[in-house]
Amino acid sequence: MKPARLPAALWLSSGLLLALLYLLPHSAGLFAWLFPEVERPLYTQDSFANLVLAHLLLVLASSLIAVLGGVAAGLLASRPAGREFRPLLDSVLAISQALPPVAVLAIAAPLIGFGEWPALIALVLYGLLPVTQGTLAGLASVPDSVLEVARGLGMGRWRILWQVELPLAAPVLLAGVRTSVVINIGTAAIASTVGARTLGLPIIVGLSGFNTAYVLQGALLVALLAIVADQCFDWLAHRLSPHVGVEH
Amino acid sequence: MTMLELKAVNKFFNGWQAVADVDLQVAAGELAVLIGTSGSGKSTTLKMINRLIEPDSGSIRLAGEDIRSQPPEVLRRRIGYAIQSVGLFPHWTVEQNIAAVPSLLKWPKARIRERVVELLELLHLPAAQYLSRYPHQLSGGQQQRVGVARALAADPEVLLMDEPFGALDPVTRGTLQQELLRIQALSGKTIVLVTHDIDEALLLGQRIVLMDKGRVVQQGSAQDFLLHPASDFVRDFVGQSDVGVRLLGLDTVASRMRPLQPVSGEPIAASATLREALSAFVARRVSSLPVIDAQGQPAGVLHFADLLPVAA
Amino acid sequence: MRLYSRVRLLLVLLSLAAALGLPLLTYAPNRLLTGQGIALLDLLQGGSGLRWLVLLPVLPLLLAPWWRPAVLRERLVYLAALWLGAALWWLAGSEATLRAGGEDALARVSFGGGFWLLQLLLLLQLAEALQVLAGGLPRRVLLLLLAQLPLLWLLLSGRLDSLSLLREYHNNQDAFDDALLRHLQLVLFSVLPALLLGGALGVWAYRSARFARLLFPVLNVLQTIPSIALFGLLIGPLAWLGRQLPGLGIAGVGLAPALLALSLYALLPVVRGTLAGLQQVPPAVREAARGMGMTPWQIMLQVETPLALPVFLSGLRITAVQAVGLAAVAALIGAGGFGAIMFQGLSASALDQVLLGVLPVLLLALLVDVAFRLLIARLKGADDHA
Numbered sequence: 001m002k003p004a005r006l007p008a009a010l011w012l013s014s015g016l017l018l019a020l021l022y023l024l025p026h027s028a029g030l031f032a033w034l035f036p037e038v039e040r041p042l043y044t045q046d047s048f049a050n051l052v053l054a055h056l057l058l059v060l061a062s063s064l065i066a067v068l069g070g071v072a073a074g075l076l077a078s079r080p081a082g083r084e085f086r087p088l089l090d091s092v093l094a095i096s097q098a099l100p101p102v103a104v105l106a107i108a109a110p111l112i113g114f115g116e117w118p119a120l121i122a123l124v125l126y127g128l129l130p131v132t133q134g135t136l137a138g139l140a141s142v143p144d145s146v147l148e149v150a151r152g153l154g155m156g157r158w159r160i161l162w163q164v165e166l167p168l169a170a171p172v173l174l175a176g177v178r179t180s181v182v183i184n185i186g187t188a189a190i191a192s193t194v195g196a197r198t199l200g201l202p203i204i205v206g207l208s209g210f211n212t213a214y215v216l217q218g219a220l221l222v223a224l225l226a227i228v229a230d231q232c233f234d235w236l237a238h239r240l241s242p243h244v245g246v247e248h
Numbered sequence: 249m250t251m252l253e254l255k256a257v258n259k260f261f262n263g264w265q266a267v268a269d270v271d272l273q274v275a276a277g278e279l280a281v282l283i284g285t286s287g288s289g290k291s292t293t294l295k296m297i298n299r300l301i302e303p304d305s306g307s308i309r310l311a312g313e314d315i316r317s318q319p320p321e322v323l324r325r326r327i328g329y330a331i332q333s334v335g336l337f338p339h340w341t342v343e344q345n346i347a348a349v350p351s352l353l354k355w356p357k358a359r360i361r362e363r364v365v366e367l368l369e370l371l372h373l374p375a376a377q378y379l380s381r382y383p384h385q386l387s388g389g390q391q392q393r394v395g396v397a398r399a400l401a402a403d404p405e406v407l408l409m410d411e412p413f414g415a416l417d418p419v420t421r422g423t424l425q426q427e428l429l430r431i432q433a434l435s436g437k438t439i440v441l442v443t444h445d446i447d448e449a450l451l452l453g454q455r456i457v458l459m460d461k462g463r464v465v466q467q468g469s470a471q472d473f474l475l476h477p478a479s480d481f482v483r484d485f486v487g488q489s490d491v492g493v494r495l496l497g498l499d500t501v502a503s504r505m506r507p508l509q510p511v512s513g514e515p516i517a518a519s520a521t522l523r524e525a526l527s528a529f530v531a532r533r534v535s536s537l538p539v540i541d542a543q544g545q546p547a548g549v550l551h552f553a554d555l556l557p558v559a560a
Numbered sequence: 561m562r563l564y565s566r567v568r569l570l571l572v573l574l575s576l577a578a579a580l581g582l583p584l585l586t587y588a589p590n591r592l593l594t595g596q597g598i599a600l601l602d603l604l605q606g607g608s609g610l611r612w613l614v615l616l617p618v619l620p621l622l623l624a625p626w627w628r629p630a631v632l633r634e635r636l637v638y639l640a641a642l643w644l645g646a647a648l649w650w651l652a653g654s655e656a657t658l659r660a661g662g663e664d665a666l667a668r669v670s671f672g673g674g675f676w677l678l679q680l681l682l683l684l685q686l687a688e689a690l691q692v693l694a695g696g697l698p699r700r701v702l703l704l705l706l707a708q709l710p711l712l713w714l715l716l717s718g719r720l721d722s723l724s725l726l727r728e729y730h731n732n733q734d735a736f737d738d739a740l741l742r743h744l745q746l747v748l749f750s751v752l753p754a755l756l757l758g759g760a761l762g763v764w765a766y767r768s769a770r771f772a773r774l775l776f777p778v779l780n781v782l783q784t785i786p787s788i789a790l791f792g793l794l795i796g797p798l799a800w801l802g803r804q805l806p807g808l809g810i811a812g813v814g815l816a817p818a819l820l821a822l823s824l825y826a827l828l829p830v831v832r833g834t835l836a837g838l839q840q841v842p843p844a845v846r847e848a849a850r851g852m853g854m855t856p857w858q859i860m861l862q863v864e865t866p867l868a869l870p871v872f873l874s875g876l877r878i879t880a881v882q883a884v885g886l887a888a889v890a891a892l893i894g895a896g897g898f899g900a901i902m903f904q905g906l907s908a909s910a911l912d913q914v915l916l917g918v919l920p921v922l923l924l925a926l927l928v929d930v931a932f933r934l935l936i937a938r939l940k941g942a943d944d945h946a
Contacts, residue, residue, distance in 0.1 A: 034796075088567050091687040095680075098925040100885020103918045106902050110911035111673055149335030152298055152408075153349050153398070154324030167339045186786025190889060193906055203792050207892055212795055212812065219792030223785040230784045241339070 007238075010231040017224040024048050024217060031213040041213040043202040048221060055198040055225065058188050062120050063181050066127030070180070071173070073128070074135025075161075093133060101126045101187040109194035119191035119198075126187060127180040134176015138169030171241045178233035185226045189218075199225065250312070251276040251406060251438040252297065257306030259292055259462075266292045267303070268462040274455065277436045279429075281453030283443055283485075289462035290442045294408055297440065298327045311405060325349055328399030328407035328437075332414045334391045336383040342368075342394050343379040349402040367397040370431065389420035396428070400437075409441040413448065425451060446486060450474075450494055458482060470498050496522035496555060504555070505539045505548035515540040518547050522555055529555075561626045567688060568637075569625035575681045582674030585652055587659055590666045591724070591910060597672055603651055606658075614647040621685065634692040638703070641685040646710030648678060653714060656722035668724040670912050697937045701930055724912040725919075732916065735901065740920065743897035746887040747924075750819050751880055754826030759872075761827070762834020772835065779828040787886050790821045791893045818895035822886055826879045833875015837868030870939050877932035884925040888917070898924075 025048065031041035076082040077089045104126050108118040142165050150160045166173075189200030199222045206214025252274040259267040267289040274280045282290040295301040297308060299320040308315045315323055336345050343364050350360045365375040371393040383391055392412060399407055412428075413421040425448065432439055443449055449456050450470045457467040466478040474495050477483040487494065502518040515538040516528055528537055529552050541547040563569060583597025604611050617640035627633045656669035686707055694700040720726050729736060765772035785793070798820070799812030810816050841864050849863045891899025902917025 084565070084567055085570075087691050088571075088684060088688060091684055094929075095683070095926070098881055098922070098929045100888055100921060100925060102885060102888050102899070102902075103921055106906060106914050106918050109906060110909060110914055114909070143333070143335070145331060145333035145335035146337060147335075148300065149329060149331060149395075150337070151300055152324055152327075152329035152331070154321045154352055155348075156321050159352075164337060168337075182784055186788065189786050189788045190892075193892075193903060200788060203788055204892070206792075207813075212799065215792040216796055219789040222789040223793060226784050226786050226789070227781060230780075 007231070007235055010228070010235055013224060013228045013231050017221070017228050020220060020224060021048055021052065024221075031217075035211075035213045038211050038213050040211070043205070043214045043217050045205070046197070046201065048199075048217070051197070051199045051201060052221065052225065055185070055188055055222075058116065058119060058123065058191070058196065058198060059181065059184050059229075062123030062184055062188075063127055063177070065124045066180055066184075067131050067177055069124070070128045070131025070176070071135050073132045074139065074173075078136060078139045089132070089136075093129060096125075096129050099126070101183060102190055105187060105191055105194060114195035116196050118194050119188065119196035122191070123184045123187055127184050130176040130179040130183070131173075132176075134173045134179070135169065137176070138172035139165055141172055142168045171237055174233065174237050174240060178230065178237075181233070182226055182230050185222070185229055189222045249276045250274070251278070251310070252440065253307075253309040254293070254297075255307045255309075257293070257296060257303045257308060259289075259296065259301065259303050265462050267296070270306070270459075270462075270464055272457060272464065272467075274438060274440060276438055278454050279432055279439045279441065279452055280455045280457060281441050281443060281449040282457050282459060283446065283449040283453075284459035285444060287461075288459040290459045291410055292462075293459070294410055294440060294442050297406070297408055298324045298329060325352055325402060326405055328402075328404040330392075330395045330399040330407070330409045330412045332411040334383075334395040336391055336394060336398070338383050341380050341382055342373075342386070345383070345394055346398045346401050348398055349404075353402055355402075363401060364397075367400060370400075370434075371397050371427065373397075388416055389424065392416060392424060393427075396424075396431075400431070400435075405438065407437050407439045409439065411442055411444070414443070414445070421448075428452065447494070447497075450497060458485060471495075474498070493523055493526070496526055501525050501539055501550055502547075505550045506554070507548055508546060509549045511536050511538045511549045513538060515546070516550065518542070525550055526555060563625055564627060564629055565625045568621075568685075571681055571685055571688070572622055572625060575621070575678060578674045578677040578681065582677060583672035584648075584674045584678075585655060586670045586672045588668045588670070591668055591912075592908070595668065595670055595672075598655070600674065603655055606655070611651060614650065615644065617643045617647075629692075631692060634689040637685055638689040638693060638707075641682045641689065642707040642710070645679060645682045645686075645707065646714065648675060648682075649711055649714050649720065653720040653723060656720070656724070660724075661722050665722075668727070668912070669722065670724040671915075698934060701934060725915055728910075728912045728916045732901065732913075736916065736920075739896060739898045739901055739917070742895070743884075743887055743899075743920070743924070746815075746818060746822060746890060746895060746897050747880065747883045747928075750822030750887075751826050751876075751883050754823045754830050754879065755876065757823075758827045758830025759834050762831045763838070765831060765835050766838040775831065779831060782824050783828045787821065787825065787889045788892060790824065791817060791890065794821055795893065813894040815895055817893055818887070818890035822883055822890065825886055826883055829875045829879040829882070833872045833878075834868070836875070837871035838864060840871060841867045870936050873932060873936050873939065877929065877936070880928045880932065881925050884921060884928055888921050 025042075028042040031038070035041055073089065077086045101122070105118065105122040108122040108125075112118040112121060146164060146168070147160065150164050155163070188196070188198045189203065192198050192200030192204045199218055202214040202218030203222070206212065206216075206218065250273050252272070254270055254272040257267055257270045257272075258265070270289070270293055272280075272293075282293060284290045292301055296303045297310075297315070299315060310323070310326070337348070340348075343361075346364045346367055347360045350363060355363070364379070368375040368378055373390065373393055378386075378390075378394075383394070386394065392415075396409075396412065399409070413424050416424065428439075429452065431437070441452060443452075450473070453470060455467060456470060456473055458465045458473070460481060466473065466482050468476075473482065473486050474491050477486055499522045500518065501516055501520050501522060501524075504522065505518065513534055513536075514528075514532065516525055518539050518541050525537065529535065535552040537550045538546060539548045539550055579600045584600045584603060585598040586595025587598055588595035604615070620636040620640045621644070624633060624637050652669070652671065652675065660667040660669050686704060690700045690703055694703050714720050715726075721730070761775060765775055782790075794817040795812035798810055798817050802810040802812065845863060845867065846859065849859045854862065887895075887897050888899035888902060891897055891903055898917045898921045900917070902914050902921075905911070905913030905915075905917060
């Protein structure tokens, strides 16, 4: 294992996010100067820290469910017992690939009601797709020769799955999770249009009230949050695959 | 003692017969080579021995015991397995790879480490340098050495090898072939090796089994194949025009050299094959060569005429 | 009885659950009230015996899991799924006419969750049958489109006009047509510039590894920023630019920032596709072309471009499909398009208006996706692997 040193980009982006969270409540003067036409230049209906927490909670909860479900579906369809479901799964994936996340959200809201629930369900549904694809692609990337030898050495089916297939599939699988989480951070922001309390709230409130300062404050935080998450996965991916490292 | 015994083994894939009525016996400590073109059923036969493929009919016995009498995983841990594409686990170090089967068998940690180091030394990979490397940091030849070490790790009763040297360059292949012979002489392992390379078969095989369309066409020693091919197919496979040269490859200089006589010129090793000696005669345009032993001391002389066997 | 297809059994069980457990339609006294569910069984008992007859083809679908696999089975499943899909639309349409017919009726009959779920499951039945019935992608698409003909006839003959969705459409026809035009503009005028710029950047990145190392982190960050945030971040600078350069039509909200943001999003997949396409041209082919005396331009035009095209188009497919969806979000900054209808519906909690915005986006995305897949399959000249 390589030392657990965080890369500069992750330090920078997460530092920026924390600094912004700390400074924003004190920056009414700055925004008043930037946007002189706006009456109340600082979003104060809710604290930014609370919004970030609520946003993260929604994304984490939905991603957790999506990861569990997506990995399970991918595993099932790649086992001999579930192989006959593979074409069905491929059809579902092909259809849902064309679904824009915002459409899932918009359909879920009126059916389920407004608030956090439609947001959660839409995020889960949309998050499933990249995870399932990542799992399938990751498992398919494990060389046949490695599997043959694993069997030839006398490893059992579960041991092969845990010790060989999943570790080797992990980088591609993780890339799927990364896509899923990053997209969900964005979709969670849009979810404030259906009444979920997230970082999208200042943006939506700002857009409908012509308050560009609100929009900028929300947008900065959402953008940084997504970048920090992306960088975290980048770092995780490097740590997870020492065998494809470039040292020596 | 018979280590491996296949009796009337058949295997069909979608109605196509891959292996047809194969009977085969391999004695303990014997190195048997299965040879044939691709699709001849040789790999299928090999994989039925460790139950990676289950035969449709017939019986296979390992050390007198039907291989179906125990779970496949348990059987496989008693049998070493190495393949052409090596299949090292890319996310494990060399040490973890070699320790795979001993770990499965729950050997104590100290014993595993000892065994890994011993095997690395046996295969000329200094342990200190290689233990913690990952497969992608090794050359093709080194990877296959680790693959062979992994197959040998738990001291299996039988070693199965599926074209283990097929993907290597000729020089590396030659070195590893010699090492396999050395390891086999040292450990007395029963080995079944699959190849499509007739020279490899003649070099390694104490018993050669030629397969075609799922059937055994001929089995016997290298001499049998070169001197008494059972059919035109065998004759073609062995390489009709090169039979003489290949026969020379089966004997060493030591077996034909004469007692010491002073001859000048560049010497040849007593352990070299007569085939190499022939090459030396022609290349150096001489009719006699001084022979030296393993210690580099003069041991005798070989004349060109000595290449011809004494009339029986 | 032997179970031959667990896939079909799963689909049948899910369909039964959807048909019996979820409302097929909803009925509301007026547009803004939440509807009450109407179950499939109520529907069947409500009308004439004809309604039961219509659902007769359910039998082959129910029996299919236990049926020995054969071409005949797939043909019957295809026909049954086609028939049932259309029958559900017809049922919905006739029930709507019954309960909410007449020009000025206030009552609304809309689709329930069961309707959409059943349609999706029937579509999957079709797809499963087509695995066997149609070899290549073109035939599969053709047969899928063929299965939609009954729906087209129902629509054109006005038999669905009393449904709330269609009412919503007739009431907003002008807005709908505008939205369609605007949505297409948004997609076209963001993908085209990205295509040109991205292609050029991709070729450059292929030529210079150093440039690629600089370019990709930037593009990655751009792609990572959520759409709504990127739109928001562009408002300020563009508004400022509009004030500095009046008369150019630049503004913080509206078409300009939307097109800019959508183009930026489109860049990464295009660049990636260009680079990947060029990289997978075998070096031997390039060397052979050089060896026979082709100039760099000839190699580019006659060798590299055709060989890189399929991979490049795969990148473009992702870009275009993504743009269709993102364009819907652009409505938040006043760029119009189907997103506008959708968000209006959301704020009014009018599901059918939301659907009027969402369904065209879905259809458009699927159409773009299929069109590119067909093109790529054709270029590859081989059977599809989709």
